[in-house]
Amino acid sequence: MSCRACCDPTYFRFDLLGTPRSAWNKSAARIFAMDYIKTYKLSKKSFDEVTEAFFTRVKNLQAQYKLQLKGPTVVLAAKIKRRRDFRKYAVRAFSHPTQLFQRRIFIAMFIPLLRDHVNMLERLGVEGMSSDESDTEEVIGNAYIRRNNTRYRAKRPVWRAVILDAWLRVFDTCYVVWRRTATGSMHGSAVHLRERSADNWSSSRSFVVGLERNMYNPEWLATRADIDITVRPLEKAYAFNHDCRIYE
Numbered sequence: 001m002s003c004r005a006c007c008d009p010t011y012f013r014f015d016l017l018g019t020p021r022s023a024w025n026k027s028a029a030r031i032f033a034m035d036y037i038k039t040y041k042l043s044k045k046s047f048d049e050v051t052e053a054f055f056t057r058v059k060n061l062q063a064q065y066k067l068q069l070k071g072p073t074v075v076l077a078a079k080i081k082r083r084r085d086f087r088k089y090a091v092r093a094f095s096h097p098t099q100l101f102q103r104r105i106f107i108a109m110f111i112p113l114l115r116d117h118v119n120m121l122e123r124l125g126v127e128g129m130s131s132d133e134s135d136t137e138e139v140i141g142n143a144y145i146r147r148n149n150t151r152y153r154a155k156r157p158v159w160r161a162v163i164l165d166a167w168l169r170v171f172d173t174c175y176v177v178w179r180r181t182a183t184g185s186m187h188g189s190a191v192h193l194r195e196r197s198a199d200n201w202s203s204s205r206s207f208v209v210g211l212e213r214n215m216y217n218p219e220w221l222a223t224r225a226d227i228d229i230t231v232r233p234l235e236k237a238y239a240f241n242h243d244c245r246i247y248e
Contacts, residue, residue: 005027005030005031006024006027006028006031007027007028007031008031009031009032009035012028012031012032013028014028014058015028015058016061016062016065017062020055020056020058020059020062021055025055025058028054029051029054029055029058030051032050032051032054033047033050033051033054034047036050037050097126097127097129097130097131098126098129100129100130100172101121101124101125101126101128101129103171103172103175104121104129104168104171104172104175105118105121105122106175107171107174107175107178108121108171110178111174111178111246113242113243113245113246114170114171114174114242114243114246117171117242120238121171123208123210123211124208124211124215125208127157127206127207127208128157128160128164128208129157130155130156130157131155157206157207158217158220159207159208159216159217159220160215160216160217161214161215161216161217161218162217163214163240164215164240166240167240167242170242170246174246207231209230209231209232210231210232210233210234211233211234211238212233212234212236212237212238213233213234213235213236213237214237214238214240215233215238216231216233221233
């Protein structure tokens with residue numbers, strides 16, 4: 001025995017107060033799915049998939065509606081929480097070494113005097129970037145630092161040669177100058193102060209294979225077994241030089 005339809009595509013209605021799969025919503029789901037498949041010329045085999053998507057959407061709308069009933073204060077608190085949760089997710093998904101890599105690639109492509117190094121930056125990749133460790137205790141106890149820039153200690157990959165530090169620092173400096181002058185914009189997080197020291201190594205064991213030999217820390221290479229197989233360094237040296245005009 002067929003049940004009477006709750007509505008039709010022209011005067012479509014669904015139930016906000018009941019459950020997502022209430023009798024009314026099940027009927028509405030069938031009507032929605034059939035009309036959606038007809039409108040977008042989909043296969044009838046997609047009926048179940050469209051129906052499930054409808055139930056998911058109704059569930060979300062019901063949650064939003066119930067939240068609205070609790071008043072503007074609760075709605076605002078929920079919105080702030082969603083934004084905070086999203087920022088936390090974004091920080092995890094887009095870690096600092098990744099940001100650093102993207103900035104360096106961007107500025108190298110943007111400034112003609114740096115473009116010759118784009119390929120090498122791409123070969124270094126994210127694993128070739130330094131990771132950061134914040135001065136947490138100092139930040140907590142120093143209101144000035146909290147209000148301004150947190151200082152970060154750059155933790156160099158243990159496999160990477162020290163010579164790369166100064167070479168990479170030019171990209172960072174150019175990015176800061178571009179951000180503060182060319183665009184006139186300082187939106188977003190402030191550029192972190194990054195302090196480097198000769199003995200501050202990252203604990204990560206990952207390394208990039210197949211780079212020029214002078215890009216590797218010679219002491220690290222000496223500890224590796226079968227480097228021709230595991231590291232495969234190229235005997236030619238890379239020229240870590242920038243066009244003198246970049247310093248003008």
